[in-house]
Structure formats: C-alpha cells, structure tokens
Amino acid sequence: MxxxxxxxxxxxxxxxxxxxxxxxxxxxxxxxxxxxxxxxxxxxxxxxxxxxxxxxxxxxxxxxxxxxxxxxxxxxxxxxxxxxxxxxxxxxxxxxxxxxxxxxxxxxxxxxxxxxxxxxxxxxxxxxxxxxxxxxxxxxxxxxxxxxxxxxxxxxxxxxxxxxxxxxxxxxxxxxxxxxxxxxxxxxxxxxxxxxxxxxxxxxxxxxxxxxxxxxxxxxxxxxxxxxxxxxxxxxxxxxxxxxxxxxxxxxxxxxxxxxxxxxxxxxxxxxxxxxxxxxxxxxxxxxxxxxxAGNLPLQAKPAPQVRDDFNGTTLASYWTFLRSPIPENWSLSDKSGSLTLYGSPVTLNEASSPAFVGRRQQHFDCRVATHLTFAPQQDGEEAGITVFMNERFHYEMAVTRIAGERKLIFRRRLGTLWKIENEIPWSSDSVILTIQADKTDYVFGFSESGKEPFWFGKGECGLLATEVAGGFTGVFIAMYATGNGMRSISPAHFDWFDYQASDVE
The missing domain is CATH 2.115.10.20 (Glycosyl hydrolase domain; family 43)
Incomplete structure (x- = not known):
C-alpha cells in the first residue's frame, strides 16, 4: 500500500x-x-x-x-x-x-x-x-x-x-x-x-x-x-x-x-x-x-470532497477564513437565507487591514472555482466579486462595480506597484456566476448567467503570485470579497453558493 x-x-x-x-x-x-x-x-x-x-x-x-x-x-x-x-x-x-x-x-x-x-x-x-x-x-x-x-x-x-x-x-x-x-x-x-x-x-x-x-x-x-x-x-x-x-x-x-x-x-x-x-x-x-x-499504517477510505457550499448553515465551514480580525458588520449568514452576505467596508484588498473577505486556501494546482453573486451597487465605488489573493500587493479579481454612474463587470490585476483594470464591460444584471479555472501556470477568469458556459474574460499567471515574487510565508487564497473603495457600501453582496472542484487528474 x-x-x-x-x-x-x-x-x-x-x-x-x-x-x-x-x-x-x-x-x-x-x-x-x-x-x-x-x-x-x-x-x-x-x-x-x-x-x-x-x-x-x-x-x-x-x-x-x-x-x-x-x-x-x-x-x-x-x-x-x-x-x-x-x-x-x-x-x-x-x-x-x-x-x-x-x-x-x-x-x-x-x-x-x-x-x-x-x-x-x-x-x-x-x-x-x-x-x-x-x-x-x-x-x-x-x-x-x-x-x-x-x-x-x-x-x-x-x-x-x-x-x-x-x-x-x-x-x-x-x-x-x-x-x-x-x-x-x-x-x-x-x-x-x-x-x-x-x-x-x-x-x-x-x-x-x-x-x-x-x-x-x-x-x-x-x-x-x-x-x-x-x-x-x-x-x-x-x-x-x-x-x-x-x-x-x-x-x-x-x-x-x-x-x-x-x-x-x-x-x-x-x-x-x-x-x-x-x-x-x-x-x-x-x-x-x-x-x-504506507508500511503498517491502517489506511482509511478517503471521503469524497464536498464541491459546493450552499451557505445553508448557521456557521461557516471550517475551511473558510477571514483576513485578519473579522468585523462583524461586514458579513452575515442570516441576512439572506442560504447566502453569505458581505457588506463592503472602506477597506480594499490593497490594504494590510480587515476587508470584507471570506476565503479558502487553494489546495490543488488544477481546480475550478465558481460562485453565484447577486449584487446591485447603488453608489460609485461599491464593488463585490472573487479574488485570487496572495497578499495586499499581489492579487487578481473579477468583480461587479459601479464607475461614474455605470455598473460594470471588471477584471483587474495588482502586481506590486503595477495596478490595472485589464478588461471591463457594461453589466446590467443583478446576478452573475463568476468562474476561475486554474492549472499550474494560469488562472483564467470567466463570467456567465445561470445555465450557460463562461465567457472567458481575463487571465493571470500563477507565477506572479508565487512566494518567490510576492514574498511572505503564506499561500494563495480564493475569496469572496466586497468593498466600498474608501467608503462603506450601502448595497449588500449576496453569494448564494461557492464551488471548489479539484481536477480528477490531481
């Protein structure tokens, strides 16, 4: 064995x-x-x-x-x-x-x-x-x-x-x-x-x-x-x-x-x-x-991993974590039944602080992650989505936001002092499925409506989030987040479910 x-x-x-x-x-x-x-x-x-x-x-x-x-x-x-x-x-x-x-x-x-x-x-x-x-x-x-x-x-x-x-x-x-x-x-x-x-x-x-x-x-x-x-x-x-x-x-x-x-x-x-x-x-x-x-180890059957979290419980599953000390008013499992609700604070992912952030470790090179987001930003700067996060200086995100009175879906990369929205389109719907497909070299970001295949919208290299580039002692997290980009949001972001599925070849 x-x-x-x-x-x-x-x-x-x-x-x-x-x-x-x-x-x-x-x-x-x-x-x-x-x-x-x-x-x-x-x-x-x-x-x-x-x-x-x-x-x-x-x-x-x-x-x-x-x-x-x-x-x-x-x-x-x-x-x-x-x-x-x-x-x-x-x-x-x-x-x-x-x-x-x-x-x-x-x-x-x-x-x-x-x-x-x-x-x-x-x-x-x-x-x-x-x-x-x-x-x-x-x-x-x-x-x-x-x-x-x-x-x-x-x-x-x-x-x-x-x-x-x-x-x-x-x-x-x-x-x-x-x-x-x-x-x-x-x-x-x-x-x-x-x-x-x-x-x-x-x-x-x-x-x-x-x-x-x-x-x-x-x-x-x-x-x-x-x-x-x-x-x-x-x-x-x-x-x-x-x-x-x-x-x-x-x-x-x-x-x-x-x-x-x-x-x-x-x-x-x-x-x-x-x-x-x-x-x-x-x-x-x-x-x-x-x-x-395995020698004499009494090997047990390996349980099938849970792919979807529907957020139907009263507490978060043990693999979910917050970034630094959590702020209670930033999140809720009860404000909308069967959803994780995040309320964007003034804090962004670019700060060494406590944003509205609920994430889990990426544990496989080849994996597919998706979440269903319901979010209707009412103020400029309000933003919610999904991030691939190493630290405040190195991360990628795909999100719904409001810029100059217009609701948009964006893909953005932050790499050290380099920061850019790589892609954006107008977005009128209140809901969207955000998907990340990962392998050993790249993250590919896509969005879709329910029941449809993703439209691939952006790409980021895994190596640019590596410890050898980004520094530190941690590893990549994939997280749901919300921010008001300098102010507190008035619009809740509801995440109805979150899927994490490792490739069968892994």
Whole structure:
C-alpha cells in the first residue's frame, strides 16, 4: 500500500502532531488569517479532516495590527494527563503563549503567556512532572533556548538558556524536544524555510543538555536535489500504536524554471527509521517522494470532497477564513437565507487591514472555482466579486462595480506597484456566476448567467503570485470579497453558493 504526499495540500505549513490512543491531531500555522491554527484529525496519519481551529475567539487572537505574514507562527500541539495543549507565537501581538482544553473539538482556553523571547515554541512534559518550554531566537539566530515553566500559570521557573546552536545553518528554529528511551532528542530546522531548509537533531542524557549533534545530520533535506518536493523541514515526530515512528513536516511543490511556488508550504509525511547507534533518519536517507509506502499504517477510505457550499448553515465551514480580525458588520449568514452576505467596508484588498473577505486556501494546482453573486451597487465605488489573493500587493479579481454612474463587470490585476483594470464591460444584471479555472501556470477568469458556459474574460499567471515574487510565508487564497473603495457600501453582496472542484487528474 502507498500514500500520496502532501497529506494536507495548500497553505498548511509548520505542522505539529500528537497521538491520543488511535486518534491523531495536527495543527499548522495560520499567520494573518482568522480563525487561527487549523486543527485536523486522522486515524491513519494520511487522511486528514479539518475539524476546526484552535484560536476561534478574538480574546485568543488579536490580528488587528498583523501585517502580511505576521500573526500566528509555528504551533506545537501536545497531550498530557488528559489535557491538550497548543503553544504558538503571535508575532504581531503578545508573543509566546499557550492554550489548553479537555476536548480539542470544543473551545480552547484563553491564552496563557510565557515571558520568553523567540518564536516556534515547544512544550515538553518530562516524566518527573517538569515542563520545559523551548523557543528559537529568530533575531539572534543562535539556536534553541529553554526554560522550565509552571504550566498552570505560564510563569518561568528558571532562566532562559541556550541549549543547542544547531550545526551552523542559518535560522536554527522549530525546536521540538522528545524523550525516547534513555535519551532526550532535540530536533530543529536550519537553513531558512526556503530551498536550503533541513532538519537536524541532537541528543543528551538530560533535557537541558549538553546536546551532542547527530553525525548523520541533516536527517531530512532536499537542498540541491532535483526533486519535485523542495524546502523540506520544520518536522515533528509521532509514534504509532505499533511502535513505529513517523514525521510530519513542511515542503513545497515548485513549478517551472526558475522554480516558484504559489500554493504555499504544505504538510508532508514520511516514516522514521533508527540507526544502529540510535539516531532518527526521516524518509529514504533524508529524502521523500510524492508516492511513499504506507508500511503498517491502517489506511482509511478517503471521503469524497464536498464541491459546493450552499451557505445553508448557521456557521461557516471550517475551511473558510477571514483576513485578519473579522468585523462583524461586514458579513452575515442570516441576512439572506442560504447566502453569505458581505457588506463592503472602506477597506480594499490593497490594504494590510480587515476587508470584507471570506476565503479558502487553494489546495490543488488544477481546480475550478465558481460562485453565484447577486449584487446591485447603488453608489460609485461599491464593488463585490472573487479574488485570487496572495497578499495586499499581489492579487487578481473579477468583480461587479459601479464607475461614474455605470455598473460594470471588471477584471483587474495588482502586481506590486503595477495596478490595472485589464478588461471591463457594461453589466446590467443583478446576478452573475463568476468562474476561475486554474492549472499550474494560469488562472483564467470567466463570467456567465445561470445555465450557460463562461465567457472567458481575463487571465493571470500563477507565477506572479508565487512566494518567490510576492514574498511572505503564506499561500494563495480564493475569496469572496466586497468593498466600498474608501467608503462603506450601502448595497449588500449576496453569494448564494461557492464551488471548489479539484481536477480528477490531481
């Protein structure tokens, strides 16, 4: 039996995993998107279902001042004595903190902050009850720093000390501490979360070191290799019921030459083997592929994906997110039954703020997205439509708007300082179906009336929204949005349904 990588596609970086009995729970970074820290569940480590988010309340997650690729950095999830813990960093507000719960599918606690600098925090519960908090100092670039804390209060019980500098690669980060047998293993990532990314490990007889570096480092890296998966790193280990070890980690799938990636950093899976002298090695001598042997994993049937969201519920599906802290008056599921209603605020997609924006990650290169919009703009500047969005400086959109008293349908591209409406036509109808057809190289935008094939209206290159061009740590979102372009709209935008369909060949 084999499985396919990535196991969670699209923008889901910095994975962390824990096992409770036969159940696995996994979290990833979310940066400036709300709710924060997507939460997944699996029975086999391969087939994951998103079951919610960890940070669902504004009291837990303040993103008002988060710039692009700010907000929530790498989380760690752990389970100890019947309690789940998730620790992370809000780099835009408050620093390092953790939350906890008895039920991961329920509400998590308010944040408990830890007075410790750095990012990528890790919680380790030792057998004697001591709790170790380990972070990486991003600014100094020196390595993994550690303290002991009171897990009930977050208060430090010791000074923060440097425990391992790594092997010399830049940006030693993403520390995770484990006790396996008689050894404490400290695993980190080095080289930066780009093409030189790698995972390294050290061990000690004590949790605070001194740590001895693994002679086989890096234990995972695709640097300088001709492989369809690149930038592998930021790993976390988990032991299955049968005693075997596996690793989840991030990677990218670049396109073209020079290589570029737009789906973001994704979550991959690989087996872990152990050398005769007791060191872990991830994958096939530190490398992985898109098709991997499943070993003894009890592979489950993969459920058919849901294509259409009719917005008939009282809450949004777990894959929908807002851009930064949501503003309640900007959206509603009840103002028009069976529709998502957006009310355009003065904020546009060109600002690092909180527009009326409800989006989902693009998770497949080849996909078709469509939504039915009902919108009758009454004021100049009112606009609503669909966007392919990397950040406020790089995005494409197709929308209905009103310009100089005339209602129009437009296709627009924003690429850095270059901004242009590429196509526009008069539009008299109150409703339209907006469609995006994507492949590895292009987004093609079209519109239609109900029951008719789209008229293709504009095109944008995927590569111009790639991280190598647009920068940052996130990936492409496809979103419904509305704006008053500097003023609050008086005209609601009703999205009656939204389709996301991946190609069968994917």
């Amino acid at each position: 084999y499985y396919s990588n990535p196991v969670i596609s699209g923008f889901h970086p910095d994975p962390s995993v824990c096992r409770v009995g036969e159940d696995y729970y996994l979290v990833t970074s979310s940066f400036e998107y709300f709710p924060g820290v997507p939460l997944f569940h699996s029975k086999d480590l391969v087939n994951w279902k998103q079951v919610g988010h960890v940070l669902t309340k504004t009291e837990q997650l303040d993103l008002k001042n988060a710039g692009s690729s700010g907000g929530i950095y790498a989380p760690t999830i752990r389970y100890h004595n019947g309690v789940f813990y998730m620790t992370t960093t809000n780099v835009s507000s408050g620093g390092n903190f953790y939350v906890h719960t008895d039920d991961p599918l329920g509400t998590w606690s308010d944040p408990i902050y830890v007075d410790q600098p750095g990012i990528d925090p890790d919680l380790f519960f030792d057998e004697d009850g001591t709790v170790y908090y380990t972070t990486s100092y991003d600014a100094s670039g020196q390595g993994a720093y550690q303290s002991r804390i009171d897990v009930k209060t977050g208060k430090r019980l010791s000074d923060v000390t440097l425990v391992w500098k790594g092997t010399g690669g830049k940006y030693p980060e993403a520390p995770h501490l484990y006790r396996i047998g008689d050894w404490y293993y400290l695993m980190i990532s080095e080289g930066g979360t780009e093409y030189a990314h790698m995972v390294t490990v050290a061990r000690s007889k004590k949790p605070d070191g001194p740590f001895e570096s693994c002679p086989y480092n890096p234990i995972l890296s695709h640097r300088s290799l001709l492989n369809s998966i690149q930038a592998t790193g930021h790993a976390d280990l988990v032991q299955t019921l049968d005693g075997n070890w596996w690793a989840v980690f991030l990677g990218i799938r670049p396109i073209g030459y020079p290589p570029h990636h737009h789906l973001g950093r994704e979550t991959f899976l690989a087996p872990v083997s152990w050398t005769d002298d007791g060191w872990p090695i991830i994958g096939d001598n530190g490398t992985v592929s898109e098709t991997m042997p």
